[in-house]
Amino acid sequence: MDFPPLATSFSISLPDWIRDELADVPDAIPDLGERMALVNRLADRNWREGNGGPFAALVAERDTGRIVSVGVNVVLGTGISSGHAEVTALGLAQARLGAWDLGGAGLPPHELVVNGRPCVQCYGATLWSGVRSLVVGCDGAEIERLTGFDEGPMVSDWDAQFEARGIAVTSGFLRDECAAVLGAYGEAAASGGVTVYNARSGD
């Protein structure tokens, strides 16, 4: 077999508009509500730009609010189905720090903030990333109801399983603001204006 046609590498990249969106945002956002407000702003712009679903995430130093990375769902923009907001934000944080374990020795505690509960893929991605805390807006059932996405089969005690591994979970944080973003996307999807990219579309 030869390379190419076999591929040796793929990239997960942020869209260009992220630079403009963050130009006036400070390096640290000490208030958690303001961190979630940024996530919601990125999530809302993301689907309107046609880049992917209405999801965004950020990794911050938990105790200072210093922003280490931001991520949005880039499935449509990059053509990679694993490119959800959490995978993007966690990978960009690891790339910046040069460390696959964000909970490694010598690093401050890192927190993941996301507008909706991670899907089953991103549940695992969060578990393996090394973050010490997770802040979630809408829950999984709300995401499915508002957007039409399949979130996948999750264990019922998903939050306790996080806690058992040393990852503190805050759920329902600014839920109404998060739901407003997801709902706007859902209305656009219902009218045929956007692609709900559930797989196996060739059925």
Next chain:
Amino acid sequence: MDFPPLATSFSISLPDWIRDELADVPDAIPDLGERMALVNRLADRNWREGNGGPFAALVAERDTGRIVSVGVNVVLGTGISSGHAEVTALGLAQARLGAWDLGGAGLPPHELVVNGRPCVQCYGATLWSGVRSLVVGCDGAEIERLTGFDEGPMVSDWDAQFEARGIAVTSGFLRDECAAVLGAYGEAAASGGVTVYNARSGD
């Protein structure tokens, strides 16, 4: 905020030795057992090269055995915690085909072959990839027992959930051969020779 220090992109890349390992392998491997044997060979070399865990995967056209991509666990090699074998193989297949949905209209059915049951992250990654079938060697409990990795909380009917979404599952395929590779890694890990990269090592 500025880019850099914020990162805008990260890459998941195969190690260089993959080219040598595949040089004499044909473009199509019609026999499923030979496809799994290739996966096991890559998984075994992967951890010995220090690239990551003893896991490999490939995406093939299900009916012809044409190899679309191969992946290995690149967590240590790339510094990205989501870079498991399945995420790597699925992303490389999507990069090659220019399609985030491997089950999209006009594409042949695609199959993922992996030496161990996907962890919870890769369970979701497989669900969202568009593959139509999954072939697994060792089960999750065997992986945890043989290697020391945490596979994460999975629903008990994980295979039925795949089937309900149109993804056929074959489990326990060449289980003994797969277990031999995982067991060799586990012995090396027990003697301190390799890193079992469970996160939050700074505890």
